[in-house]
Amino acid sequence: MSWLGILLIGFAVTDLTHSVRRTPVLPGCVGGLVALVSGLLAGLTSGRDVAALLVVAAVVVLWDLTVTWGFRHPGPAWLPLTLFVLAVGAAVVCSGFAPEASGLLGRWLDHVTVPVLAGVTPDRFLLVVGAFGVQLSTGNVLVRLVLKTTGTINPRKDGGMPPTQLKGGRLLGPLERVFILALAMGGQVTAASIVVAAKGLLRFPELSSRHEQQTVHEMTEYFLLGSFVSWLVALGSYVLLM
Numbered sequence: 001m002s003w004l005g006i007l008l009i010g011f012a013v014t015d016l017t018h019s020v021r022r023t024p025v026l027p028g029c030v031g032g033l034v035a036l037v038s039g040l041l042a043g044l045t046s047g048r049d050v051a052a053l054l055v056v057a058a059v060v061v062l063w064d065l066t067v068t069w070g071f072r073h074p075g076p077a078w079l080p081l082t083l084f085v086l087a088v089g090a091a092v093v094c095s096g097f098a099p100e101a102s103g104l105l106g107r108w109l110d111h112v113t114v115p116v117l118a119g120v121t122p123d124r125f126l127l128v129v130g131a132f133g134v135q136l137s138t139g140n141v142l143v144r145l146v147l148k149t150t151g152t153i154n155p156r157k158d159g160g161m162p163p164t165q166l167k168g169g170r171l172l173g174p175l176e177r178v179f180i181l182a183l184a185m186g187g188q189v190t191a192a193s194i195v196v197a198a199k200g201l202l203r204f205p206e207l208s209s210r211h212e213q214q215t216v217h218e219m220t221e222y223f224l225l226g227s228f229v230s231w232l233v234a235l236g237s238y239v240l241l242m
Contacts, residue, residue, distance in 0.1 A: 043103025
């Protein structure tokens with residue numbers, strides 16, 4: 001699973017870099033470089049591994065380019081979504097061909113004294129880091145791409161977003177995904193429903209307003225679709241970690 005973990009790390013670093021510095025190509029190059037370095041630190045230095053790492057780096061750069069195109073293009077953003085699904089799917093299918101990671105990362109894990117990392121293999125470490133990294137900026141990117149593709153991101157005729165008093169969605173989304181994934185990994189999948197219920201309660205006054213019913217319907221669709229995609233990112237990552 002080392003290749004899959006490195007791919008997820010590349011996606012995560014790319015989107016985090018893009019959220020800090022909105023420069024074309026640079027975030028993808030940073031993500032690809034981090035993916036390459038991660039693989040080399042994990043001891044993936046054989047010819048097949050280096051070729052796989054180069055493919056991963058190329059996919060990460062392509063992800064950055066397609067995401068930028070997807071948000072700037074007026075139509076649906078199927079291209080970056082398709083690329084993400086195909087890339088992750090291919091990494092899962094090819095995971096059986098990936099050797100076990102070791103290298104400097106393996107030696108560090110052998111000597112680390114942090115209890116939570118005791119007995120963690122390099123492959124598992126890479127996958128966990130990648131999975132949690134995706135919950136941050138990449139999860140938001142995927143949600144926005146789906147909303148744009150379905151036309152929900154700009155549902156009003158004037159092209160604007162539905163009015164809302166809550167402005168922390170880009171921070172609440174990563175927090176809830178990390179919380180859900182952490183609970184699931186801790187064997188508390190049922191407890192994750194608390195997050196879902198809490199988010200519903202926060203939005204209930206806004207979605208149940210009797211004024212401007214059309215806006216309420218638009219907000220309800222926006223909230224439900226965005227929330228389900230966000231939760232799917234967290235639960236999908238948990239499935240990869242099982």
